[in-house]
Amino acid sequence: MASAKNLNERMQVYQKRYQKLTARLSETGFIWPGHIQRRYLTCGKPNCVCHKDPESRHGPYAYWTSKENGKTVSRLLRPEEADLLEQWIVNRRELEVVIRQMKDLSKKVVSVALKMQKKAKMG
Ligand SMILES: [Zn+2]
Numbered sequence: 001m002a003s004a005k006n007l008n009e010r011m012q013v014y015q016k017r018y019q020k021l022t023a024r025l026s027e028t029g030f031i032w033p034g035h036i037q038r039r040y041l042t043c044g045k046p047n048c049v050c051h052k053d054p055e056s057r058h059g060p061y062a063y064w065t066s067k068e069n070g071k072t073v074s075r076l077l078r079p080e081e082a083d084l085l086e087q088w089i090v091n092r093r094e095l096e097v098v099i100r101q102m103k104d105l106s107k108k109v110v111s112v113a114l115k116m117q118k119k120a121k122m123g
Contacts, residue, residue, distance in 0.1 A: 007116050014109045021105070024098050031095055032088035034066025036077065 038060035042050045049056040062082035065074045077085065
């Protein structure tokens, strides 16, 4: 069985790692759901060159897509809106990675935390 000192040392390592992750959380900027796709489109004018030549299609147009309450929603974004939200989506993805790492780390910590509790009770 692991000694109390050993458990404390392991817990300290885990806590340091966890603190690094929570620091990254607090540094994250605004976040936005979904993703942005840039599309080239044909227009409604039948004689426009965009119908004959794929290279001459109009765009790119930035579309934002997300799931809200199980439903897919999509919206055309203005260019400046797309630039801003793209960064916020990057922020959200980074946040999700950090949260996943926090979950993984917590799974490792639980057995150490329980052993420490047990030892503390036994005195
Ligand atoms: Zn056209």
